[in-house]
Amino acid sequence: MLPELDQIEQNALKALEPIQDEAGLESWRIAHLGRSAPLMLVFDQLGKLSKEERPVIGRRANEIKRALEAAFSARSEALRQLALQRTLQTERLDVTLPGRAFTIGRLHPTTSNMRSIIRVFADMGFQVYRSPEVETDEYNFGLLNMPPHHPARDMWATFYTNMPNVSLRPHTSPGQIHVMRAYAPEPIRAILPGMCYRYEQISARKETQFYQIEVLAVGENITLGDLKGTVSDLARRLFGPNMRTRFRAAYFPFTEPSAEYDFECLLCHGKGCAVCAWTGWLEIGGCGMVHPIVLQNGGYDPARFSGFAAGLGTERIMMLKHHIEDIRYFWANDMRFLDQF
Ligand code: FA5
Numbered sequence: 001m002l003p004e005l006d007q008i009e010q011n012a013l014k015a016l017e018p019i020q021d022e023a024g025l026e027s028w029r030i031a032h033l034g035r036s037a038p039l040m041l042v043f044d045q046l047g048k049l050s051k052e053e054r055p056v057i058g059r060r061a062n063e064i065k066r067a068l069e070a071a072f073s074a075r076s077e078a079l080r081q082l083a084l085q086r087t088l089q090t091e092r093l094d095v096t097l098p099g100r101a102f103t104i105g106r107l108h109p110t111t112s113n114m115r116s117i118i119r120v121f122a123d124m125g126f127q128v129y130r131s132p133e134v135e136t137d138e139y140n141f142g143l144l145n146m147p148p149h150h151p152a153r154d155m156w157a158t159f160y161t162n163m164p165n166v167s168l169r170p171h172t173s174p175g176q177i178h179v180m181r182a183y184a185p186e187p188i189r190a191i192l193p194g195m196c197y198r199y200e201q202i203s204a205r206k207e208t209q210f211y212q213i214e215v216l217a218v219g220e221n222i223t224l225g226d227l228k229g230t231v232s233d234l235a236r237r238l239f240g241p242n243m244r245t246r247f248r249a250a251y252f253p254f255t256e257p258s259a260e261y262d263f264e265c266l267l268c269h270g271k272g273c274a275v276c277a278w279t280g281w282l283e284i285g286g287c288g289m290v291h292p293i294v295l296q297n298g299g300y301d302p303a304r305f306s307g308f309a310a311g312l313g314t315e316r317i318m319m320l321k322h323h324i325e326d327i328r329y330f331w332a333n334d335m336r337f338l339d340q341f
Helices: 002-016 022-033 038-048 053-090 109-123 151-155 174-183 224-239 292-298 314-322 327-331
Strands: 134-136 166-168 188-197 209-219 245-252 255-264 281-290 306-313
Touching (some): 022 038, 022 053, 209 327, 224 255, 224 306, 224 314, 306 314
Antiparallel strands (some): 209 306, 245 255
């Protein structure tokens, strides 16, 4: 029986040599080490052998089983290595190249600036209300007490569209009407931040797009004192207790009385520079007591309600804070500027 066993071993090892894949390997295992493999049949017949033959044949059969198992593992490992070599060659990766660095994004300076101003207003009890950037003529001007052909419309160098009566908003004031109509007759303490567009002569202090925050308070006993207090407090909360502000009488068709307010120019500390137009003060916004006609258009009875409104230019506030000497930096997309914030 020993020569038969040798034959079984040789056959099995010979059959293993040409195998090139996992499936072939598995069929080989079933054929030569599986339950009905010739070697296993020898084990089945051990009981029928004589006492003398049994240990000799048994030992040899076990030897062959171990040899076949070892050959199987070796072939399996060789095939794995072969597959790896093939992958390494076809999917070649140059591990000496440095990896691609991730550029970490951050908020645009106008956004973080806007958020810090909104936080100050939130502390004072104002809610944020969003209003559209594209408006009808009625909201941009008409409902703000500027009927068609009113000369005050020229105060805003507006971008008109080729749709009749539709323009980009030149200021956030049309939002006053939206928020009043949404809440009347409830009292309001809201701010309306957003982008405005004007056909401007661009300069160190003027851009064709810029952010404004509209401030609106409507209630039964709102006074000019509340307006001055809010704006002055905003300046102190942003720039510290010694920040100086001033109010100048002005004209807006939607407020009466009206004013413009300036913050002390921190770029030149009053000496005069291009940003403050050599005055020592930087105009931050316009304001006033909401005109009775505007209150009425918003759905409030002007005999009972009063209100104040202000519109502030937020880039100008950031220019003061960070000593930025030209407003054009904000939208020029120059990383040397943006990286600093
Ligand atoms: C207005 O736009 C009024 N709607 C403000 C207002 C609101 C008055 C509520 C009364 C009641 P004015 O055109 O002055 O006003 O603009 C307000 C502020 O926006 C300016 O003081 C300035 O800070 C900013 N601003 C205006 N034009 C530009 C511009 N081209 N570039 C950058 N900032 C600007």
